[in-house]
Amino acid sequence: MKVIICVALLIAVTHAAPQYNPDAVTHAAPQYNxxxxxxxxxxELNFLSPSSYIYSYETSNGIAAQEQGHLNNEGRADEALSVRGQYSYVGTxxxxxxxxxVADENGFQPQSAQLSRH
Structure with missing residues (x-):
């Protein structure tokens, strides 16, 4: 009797397992990007000296950026990169x-009329 119950349980468990169904696979529709x-x-990228640079770029979708950076205290324990820049983009x-x-030893400090202030 125990053998019959064990076999019945084994059959029930194997039939209850998820079955492969290729038709059930759904894919998201491609989105326009x-x-x-x-x-x-x-x-453009220019190295003004071994420890300073300036770059800028612009794309056809309205994104633009420019930045200049300089390595302060080069070779010392308190060496730090100091960066100033701006970027713009067209929102949705x-x-x-x-x-x-500005990004320096004090962190990244963005400023914008559109940024909320906390």
């Missing part, structure tokens, strides 16, 4: 957003 086809209009609402920033 205007940034996916953006082209680079301008891209069609508005252009501009962000100006």
């Amino acid at each position: 205007p940034d996916g086809s953006a082209t680079i209009l301008r891209n 609402d069609g508005k252009t957003y501009n962000v100006f920033y």
